Amino acid sequence: MNYQDKITIGIRDSKLSIAQTSEFISLAEKSIKEINKNSFDIRFIKTSGDIHDTERLDRIGGKGLFIKEIEESILSNEVDIGVHSMKDMPAVNNKDLEIFCYMNRINNSDVLISNSGKSLKTIDSGSIIGTSSVRRRAQILSYRKDLNIKLLRGNVDTRIKKLRRNEYDAIILAHAGLKRLNMESEITEILSHKHFLPAGGQGAIGIQSKVNSRFKKIFKDINDVQTEIKINAERSFLKTINANCNSPVSVYAKLENQELIMQCQILSHAGELIFNESMCKNVSEGQNIGKELGNKAIQQLGQDTIDKLDKLEDDFNYTSKR
Numbered sequence: 001m002n003y004q005d006k007i008t009i010g011i012r013d014s015k016l017s018i019a020q021t022s023e024f025i026s027l028a029e030k031s032i033k034e035i036n037k038n039s040f041d042i043r044f045i046k047t048s049g050d051i052h053d054t055e056r057l058d059r060i061g062g063k064g065l066f067i068k069e070i071e072e073s074i075l076s077n078e079v080d081i082g083v084h085s086m087k088d089m090p091a092v093n094n095k096d097l098e099i100f101c102y103m104n105r106i107n108n109s110d111v112l113i114s115n116s117g118k119s120l121k122t123i124d125s126g127s128i129i130g131t132s133s134v135r136r137r138a139q140i141l142s143y144r145k146d147l148n149i150k151l152l153r154g155n156v157d158t159r160i161k162k163l164r165r166n167e168y169d170a171i172i173l174a175h176a177g178l179k180r181l182n183m184e185s186e187i188t189e190i191l192s193h194k195h196f197l198p199a200g201g202q203g204a205i206g207i208q209s210k211v212n213s214r215f216k217k218i219f220k221d222i223n224d225v226q227t228e229i230k231i232n233a234e235r236s237f238l239k240t241i242n243a244n245c246n247s248p249v250s251v252y253a254k255l256e257n258q259e260l261i262m263q264c265q266i267l268s269h270a271g272e273l274i275f276n277e278s279m280c281k282n283v284s285e286g287q288n289i290g291k292e293l294g295n296k297a298i299q300q301l302g303q304d305t306i307d308k309l310d311k312l313e314d315d316f317n318y319t320s321k322r
Contacts, residue, residue, distance in 0.1 A: 237294045
């Protein structure tokens with residue numbers, strides 16, 4: 001195969017997006033004979049999520065705002081492919097686009113970075129915890145209602161700078177992002193899945209193009225099939241319950257031998273755990289596990305209850321009544 005034309009990659013203008021793209025390019029160079037560092041042209045695309053970097057995501061359209069402009073650039077042929085954090089992808093895909101390649105998912109846990117060095121369990125009552133995630137907000141309230149929660153937007157560097165300026169006592173971020181940025185030394189505590197089950201797709205990178213493009217064939221040998229199976233199962237659950245990007249919903253699928261094990265949690269905005277179920281199936285039946293768990297959630301809670309979680313009516317910031 002001869003790739004004379006450069007492959008144009010559309011990405012967000014952030015250190016994390018650059019790191020994710022470098023990971024993809026490096027693997028492609030090592031694994032595909034016809035590909036080298038000169039095969040790619042990177043275009044930075046400003047997304048709505050980056051432009052409106054002080055507002056509540058749930059009020060301006062949710063995390064789909066981090067992919068919208070990149071998808072539009074693919075559809076208009078301005079770029080060939082896009083690189084996305086899979087947790088930023090809405091559960092329902094644009095029918096004209098597809099994720100054709102998944103990078104190996106790394107640690108998908110949430111982590112705490114605190115100025116005091118204390119864990120979330122031992123940090124002082126009334127401490128201010130920073131996040132922009134409705135899911136993490138609900139999980140903090142479920143774990144400790146004596147903590148204060150304050151909206152935190154911006155890229156990883158910006159968030160950590162705000163923490164160090166003492167605008168917050170601690171912040172919660174994704175482990176994967178810090179690892180890809182070689183910033184794991186900042187981590188105070190890796191949060192347990194028992195209390196902080198991650199968002200669907202967290203820790204995984206997806207490469208997107210138009211449906212049935214030539215890129216699916218070009219990069220098929222670097223697609224991580226196990227990650228694809230797990231992410232598709234998680235997204236199937238989200239799609240079945242019609243979860244909005246802003247919903248306090250967690251889902252995590254893992255592979256052990258030939259079994260796919262998935263756990264799902266749904267919380268109220270006040271932090272009450274209202275759905276907590278797991279399921280295990282042979283990997284050959286894995287495509288159905290998300291749908292089955294989703295239908296179970298609908299049966300237990302009702303679609304109306306789930307739909308109401310799409311919108312946080314309260315102020316995002318929370319002040320404890322201690």
